[in-house]
Amino acid sequence: MIGERWTLLIIRELLLGPKRFSDLQDHLGGMSPTLLTARLADLAESGIIRRTALPRPANAQVYELTEIGREIQPAIRELIRWGGRFLFPPVPGDAFEPDWVMLGLDAIAKRTPVIKINVGLIVTHGKKSADFTVAGSESGTAIHRGITDCKATLEAPFDAVLQIVSMSVSLDDAIAANRAKIIGPVTPIRKLPQMFDLAERRRGTTTTASPQ
Missing domain, CATH: 3.30.1050.10 (SCP2 sterol-binding domain)
Known part of the structure; x- marks a missing residue:
């Protein structure tokens, strides 16, 4: 359910809060809209994410993690801790978002x-x-x-x-x-x-x- 390419990166973005489809596209450079749509559908079918609407005045459709989806955070945390050793030295052109x-x-x-x-x-x-x-x-x-x-x-x-x-x-x-x-x-x-x-x-x- 989470081993497909891009899936963990989608979950990473949603751990930071609900995201519109366009927000996910912006932060997942290189992922086609068709593939993003497919991955979101798979995650929703598995009960890991859901689609919901932000209250007014935003009134936008967003994707967010379910309670089951949020339970993966400790595993993501350990992956980040393990991967931290590869952050140095910074490589020019690496993707980066302050969030x-x-x-x-x-x-x-x-x-x-x-x-x-x-x-x-x-x-x-x-x-x-x-x-x-x-x-x-x-x-x-x-x-x-x-x-x-x-x-x-x-x-x-x-x-x-x-x-x-x-x-x-x-x-x-x-x-x-x-x-x-x-x-x-x-x-x-x-x-x-x-x-x-x-x-x-x-x-x-x-x-x-x-x-x-």
Whole structure:
């Protein structure tokens, strides 16, 4: 049901929220309208997605995941975590949508108690950008669209954000290289690595004992 070409990419888009047919086409460059129609029909027949209408004033037909469809999110999260190692170095011409950042950050967000703080994040890619709030609490780290109640904001390309939260590049070095910019005090931004498990995973892979 989900192994056909393009199907997981359709599900990725719908994990971010309901989408019109044209929205899916825009974010799935290279997929023909005929094939997209067929894949959506198969997913609907399997009970993974449904077609519905947005309330007025939008009044548009959209596709969204059903409860069964949303249950695949943990598996998608693990695929993202596994695939993160192939993000560097960035390849010119790679497809990128800032909204995809939300899924990427969710995949590495801590799900154990973290410091209670809101940090703004502006992720850029060429002329595109997207705003997020990284919110810490006793439940872990949550990622929300838009910047809300944040004393400080980090602006950087996605690969620089990942390098900062993984502590593979220091915040100071990223700023000095013009790869990152801070709006507001720097102290909240320095706490970002504590809100994700990327730095811990990186330490785990680099401290493995070598065979003797």
